[in-house]
Amino acid sequence: xxxxxxxxxxxxxxxxxxxxxxxxxxxxxxxxxxxxxxxxxxxxxxxxxxxxxxxxxxxxxxxxxxxxxxxxxxxxxxxxxxxxxxxxxxxxxxxxxxxxxxxxxxxxxxxxxxxxxxxxxxxxxxxxxxxxxxxxxxxxxxxxxxxxxxxxxxxxxxxxxxxxxxxxxxxxxxxxxxxxxxxxxxxxxxxxxxxxxxxxxxxxxxxxxxxxxxxxxxxxxxxxxxxxxxxxxxxxxxxxxxxxxxxxxxxxxxxxxxxxxxxxxxxxxxxxxxxxxxxxxxxxxxxxxxxxxxxxxxxxxxxxxxxx
Ligand code: NAP
Ligand code: GLV
Numbered sequence: 632x633x634x635x636x637x638x639x640x641x642x643x644x645x646x647x648x649x650x651x652x653x654x655x656x657x658x659x660x661x662x663x664x665x666x667x668x669x670x671x672x673x674x675x676x677x678x679x680x681x682x683x684x685x686x687x688x689x690x691x692x693x694x695x696x697x698x699x700x701x702x703x704x705x706x707x708x709x710x711x712x713x714x715x716x717x718x719x720x721x722x723x724x725x726x727x728x729x730x731x732x733x734x735x736x737x738x739x740x741x742x743x744x745x746x747x748x749x750x751x752x753x754x755x756x757x758x759x760x761x762x763x764x765x766x767x768x769x770x771x772x773x774x775x776x777x778x779x780x781x782x783x784x785x786x787x788x789x790x791x792x793x794x795x796x797x798x799x800x801x802x803x804x805x806x807x808x809x810x811x812x813x814x815x816x817x818x819x820x821x822x823x824x825x826x827x828x829x830x831x832x833x834x835x836x837x838x839x840x841x842x843x844x845x846x847x848x849x850x851x852x853x854x855x856x857x858x859x860x861x862x863x864x865x866x867x868x869x870x871x872x873x874x875x876x877x878x879x880x881x882x883x884x885x886x887x888x889x890x891x892x893x894x895x896x897x898x899x900x901x902x903x904x905x906x907x908x909x910x911x912x913x914x915x916x917x918x919x920x921x922x923x924x925x926x927x928x929x930x931x932x933x934x935x936x937x938x939x
Pocket of ligand 2: 696697698699700722905906907
């Protein structure tokens with residue numbers, strides 16, 4: 632039995648050294664030093680190319696090296712191969728930091744002050760207390776809940792919207808299609824943390840943006856395609872949407888001449904909100920290998936029918 636890691640080569644060394652220390656009995660190979668492909672039962676990869684899959688007759692589990700699996704072509708993966716996404720503390724911490732940074736920057740009008748600085752203008756605005764600002768999170772999964780947990784410490788009013796109803800202490804909950812409009816109506820800052828699936832592609836469209844209070848802002852840290860970019864630009868241009876902080880765009884990388892780059896009320900980062908950290912992810916992978924070998928459910932197992 633062996634494990635094949637075929638993702639970021641530089642980080643592969645960190646994965647290999649964790650396995651060498653914590654589980655020297657396991658054969659952990661870093662691509663292209665793949666060993667005997669017929670022995671590979673576990674593949675850790677961002678993409679699993681069909682030509683590689685065809686050479687792995689004993690593959691049992693594909694571990695996505697990231698939290699999202701929207702890039703995985705499930706039709707190319709044999710039905711008996713389980714797909715598991717990355718649920719690990721490093722990804723969670725990175726996302727909590729990024730969303731907290733963005734929420735606070737919007738809440739304290741940092742982007743307006745940077746614009747004023749560029750003009751050399753000393754232009755004071757009011758300071759609004761956190762308790763007078765409502766942050767709404769779409770997608771109450773691992774990351775959405777962690778983000779809300781941290782934002783609570785600042786005293787913001789919190790609300791969340793999810794496919795299935797979820798009760799979270801201190802968070803006003805909304806669910807499903809019927810819950811979307813009332814949820815949006817109270818959000819000063821909307822944080823998108825939905826997985827990209829057939830059901831969420833383009834979900835944040837003109838109607839959803841129009842459902843936000845005038846002047847509200849959007850933070851998209853999910854996937855670019857969850858948001859309709861043209862509708863976003865229209866809502867910004869119309870002054871309905873105050874600002875957008877985008878860690879993800881459609882397409883990625885965003886072409887240099889794309890209108891989003893130059894919009895004065897859009898802040899863009901190149902999909903770096905959070906990343907798998909080998910030192911915290913390797914123990915989770917190890918735990919999942921043990922669980923699989925004991926026939927127990929793995930953390931982050933994907934439901935292929937739902938797509939997340
Ligand atoms: P997760 O634990 O699977 O949570 C997804 C949540 O979204 C669940 O609560 C789910 O509801 C809800 N949901 C799914 N489809 C929905 C729909 N159609 N309508 C309303 N709610 C829906 O995922 P996660 O770990 O929190 O990660 C979320 C996403 O973050 C990932 O898929 C990835 O795309 C993105 N991400 C981005 C970065 C970055 O650097 N920008 C890093 C990591 C992850 P149920 O409870 O009903 O299932
Ligand atoms: C990053 O976007 C991930 O899905 O891990």
